[in-house]
Amino acid sequence: MGFSLIPKEEKFFDLFETQASHNVEAAKAFKELAQKWSLESPIFDKLRDIEHEADITTHEIIDKLNRTFVTPLDREDIHELASELDDVVDIIQSVSSRMQLYHVNHSSDDLVQMSDILWQATENVRKAVGSLKDMSNSRRLLDYCIEINRLENAGDHGLQVAISKLFSGQPDPLEVIKWKEIYEGLEAATDKCEDIANTIEGIVVKHG
Amino acid sequence: MGFSLIPKEEKFFDLFETQASHNVEAAKAFKELAQKWSLESPIFDKLRDIEHEADITTHEIIDKLNRTFVTPLDREDIHELASELDDVVDIIQSVSSRMQLYHVNHSSDDLVQMSDILWQATENVRKAVGSLKDMSNSRRLLDYCIEINRLENAGDHGLQVAISKLFSGQPDPLEVIKWKEIYEGLEAATDKCEDIANTIEGIVVKHG
């Protein structure tokens, strides 16, 4: 039997925090890329590295979950949270990779603004995840979640503005195909932060 | 502890019925919009209101689920059903919102037909959800599910016809991008009704 009967509660929370930090790091790097766009930027490689590190952390959590008999949170909540946290960095990296592949030769104000919102969302996710260990302060935790919801709405609005501009006039259809995917990808990352907030809210209620 | 030890079975079923009614309302409104297309239609706001109401109902179910110790159905089935019911109205609203954003200035026969199929599917979902309370009549429940499956096939066929027409001749690529998304969105909503039918079938078998 590979099960450990002694719960190592702290370790799960530490690993969630590591995941959340990877997300902040990736969102910050992407924002910098959007601000100073260059197809030769070292940030593309940096994002690949972060994604790789994040992947290792996620596997560590899932593996620990499968080997641990008594867990500090419901098993399905641990699985959900780990997967959702992993998705954020995955999406950010894949958007940057697609932009490189498309030889996108400029950024846009909308991209900068959307990446700023995403970065703020990941910061609030990191704070919320960091507060999971001590659920006595559930008010603070829920405040972070409310802020993430606000940012997701802002991200959604940002996407609508960007898409509206993208289709206005007589745009090049190939540019539309590329940028629609880029903007929708970035919004999906912010959306995923809201999923994380919902998962955290659920955890708080169960332990409330 | 925020857990209630007394199961309020009825309440879950009532809330599912509320969600299912929101879906019918949204599908019916969308069908009207497709029939009498106008970018100034009050239906866009109506769909936003329905989506907002549906969101509140979904949160109420998830919150109640997290606070309830003994549930009338398996916890994961309650979660699944609530999420899937919520997805339907979300998709309908987002399709309408995208059409508005794209300044789509006409409807199409295919859109009317697909929205009619979707509306019928939501009606059958409502009937099935309304029958969940009393599972003694499982035959009737399964009949609704069979009908939803039939409608999903019809929706899939409708999508294929619409996509085929969309690409025929020398279409404007921008129109193709817009309408492909619209048609596929609508089909995804009907597809989600089939997921709901599958979830309900599973519940019926477990309680059979």
Added chain:
Amino acid sequence: MGFSLIPKEEKFFDLFETQASHNVEAAKAFKELAQKWSLESPIFDKLRDIEHEADITTHEIIDKLNRTFVTPLDREDIHELASELDDVVDIIQSVSSRMQLYHVNHSSDDLVQMSDILWQATENVRKAVGSLKDMSNSRRLLDYCIEINRLENAGDHGLQVAISKLFSGQPDPLEVIKWKEIYEGLEAATDKCEDIANTIEGIVVKHG
């Protein structure tokens, strides 16, 4: 009560193997189609038949799961594995169906290569699923999973090469829309094989 109190362990594993065989069959047929492209190919109908058979098998597993009280694997793992195995054949069939709808009149070297990778991935999934019955040889099981991961990376690389070529020069936007969907669909099927490998790894760890 429709529950069976006697676990029919073997039956679940047999059904998983049937699903995995359907996947191999579908991937092999698609590869042949990509190699000898013709809109009149009988393979389109063959893929529809395989998808239909696979659907029946999946329903049989889910139904058995709902009726069985003691299961040889965790309930959620059975559900996950059955759904993921079903997704592979669904995606392959829907890509072929879309290509037919688009009147795609040629194949491409990239498509042939990606379908070869997918076929290899389904072969390894079949071997892994076939080894689930006897988990004493977990080393072999994990080797299959590692190979599937390698193939997923190859599939991802193949997609990037294909997309890069697709956008190079001054491509017809309509061709880009069609082929982007085809290539991404095929990569999604290989990706799903990796999800299956992850699910299997989790099962192995729990029973290790």
